[in-house]
Amino acid sequence: MERDSIDRDKLRALARQVGVDFGAALTVALAFIGDQLGIFRTMADGVARTSAELAADTGLNERYLREWASTMAAAGYLDYDPARAAFRLSPEQAIVLAHEDNTFFGAGAFQYAVACYRQITKLADAFRNGGGVPFTDYGLDIVRAIERLFQAGYRAWVSSQWIPAVPDLHQRMKAGAEAAEVGCGAGQCLIPVAQAFVNSRFFGFDVDSASLARAREKAADAGVADRVTFEQRAAEDIPHRDRFDLVMAFNCIHDMAYPRRALAGIRNALKPGGVMLWSEADASDRLEENLNPAGRTLYGASTMHCMTVSLAHDGEGLGVVVGEDRARAMASEAGFASFRRLPIENPYHQIFELRK
Ligand SMILES: C[S@@+](CC[C@H](N)C(=O)[O-])C[C@H]1O[C@@H](n2cnc3c(N)ncnc32)[C@H](O)[C@@H]1O
Known part of the structure; x- marks a missing residue:
């Protein structure tokens, strides 16, 4: 040879x-x-x-x-x-x-990387034996890291760009609506959105109790605790039907053990005419189009954390890269009647609007 x-x-x-x-x-x-x-x-x-x-x-x-x-x-x-x-x-x-309050703030990335490095022995074991590393093993550092990576962006964008990009939803949110967020973490999105839409009520759902404890504390500090409730629930088990005008799922569907069931659960929780806003990292469904520095960061984070926390629960291990085509197919499988990518330029997210 x-x-x-x-x-x-x-x-x-x-x-x-x-x-x-x-x-x-x-x-x-x-x-x-x-x-x-x-x-x-x-x-x-x-x-x-x-x-x-x-x-x-x-x-x-x-x-x-x-x-x-x-x-x-x-x-x-x-x-x-x-x-x-x-x-x-x-x-x-x-x-x-x-x-910390600037959208260019990046020190959360250091905390994220170190939290992942600390799990390297368990991660190598998962390469050998399958399975994964549960979210809770990454400790409070990962909760804080994710919060710090995304909070300033959500504060700047969600209430002033993403929701207004869907005019009928924006009207309802201003007038007084019921909105939920699944995978809400430490409230980095829900609390600023609640501050922006003072006539609306909000429900945050997440499976991680440490994240929720922090979210509740922050909601009280922000003076919105009377309109924002945080509950420990998986997205696939939201205990409401035909209730919400809006369900948000930002940067979290890919982490879930059962993302398809989660989408179906979200669809059930929406009232007729309700809107789901779903964000994923702005990447292509084709690996060959992601072979660049951003792709390296995404696949690296996925291997060290996002895919791995899903596999830890015998989950699908979707991986962090969910492009528009894959998201559209998953939305259709979950029974959503419409799907579109919102025409929003963002340094990190692509944002999808789904309707029941
Ligand atoms: C990467 S974090 C994103 C947090 C927040 N949405 C953000 O963008 O900053 C993913 C979150 O999803 C939560 N999560 C994972 N599986 C879940 C499920 N089945 N239902 C609800 N939340 C879940 C995790 O606990 C974690 O807080």
Whole structure:
């Protein structure tokens, strides 16, 4: 058998890429520490600090901070002034690394990756034996990570873009409707939506009790607890029929053990004329169209978490990539009469409108 000849340029490029990825993996772990210990938050004021000044302001060890800040500066996460040996967060770096309420905030990704890394032994076992890793094993870090990754976006987009993209629904929500969200997590979407539509009532359903405990606490803090109820329920077991004007399912159908039953359960819970809004990551149904940095992140998150939490319960293990064609087929299988992708440009989500 003739062996393929070696293309030296391809060889060098791949070896270089592995080196870049190695550095990226270490950066993620250290950025997680910077996030969790509040170093980025301390530096969000934009003041340039030497490592000694940073140690004084954070109460952390100077030597570790110096090495950490050097890594962050090399990664482009901090600016460095050699004249003063001082590090600072530029306004742009502060937005991405410290401003939780900005849609560009990204530090939730560090927390997500570390929560996944912590499960690596169990994940490897699942490769050998099948099964998965239950959501609860990932601990509060995954609850917080998902909340922090998506909250600012939902606050900015759902009540002011996604719901208004369906005019009759928007009218009902303003006048006073009943709406539910399945897979609501820590209330990152439902609470801001409840704040926006003050005449409507809301129900959040999720299977994870830690997420729901946090959601209830946040609803009370936000002053909406009288109109927002959180219940521990699987989407396929929503205990209501023909009730809701709106059911939202954002970034969660793919995590479910039984996504098809969940869609059927949601359909049953909608009143005639009710609308389901369903979001998934904006990706293609064709693997070959996802072979890019976004696709790598999605399939990586899916293998380390989304597919795996579904398989942990003997579920379908749908995987995070659900493109428009697959979503349409699932909607039709669940008995929905209409399906369309809303004409909304979004950096992460594709949003589908389904009607009973
Ligand atoms: C990736 S998180 C998304 C949370 C939130 N929707 C968001 O986009 O930030 C998926 C959520 O779905 C929940 N979940 C998984 N299976 C479920 C089911 N069968 N019914 C309801 N929620 C479920 C998980 O507990 C988790 O909170």
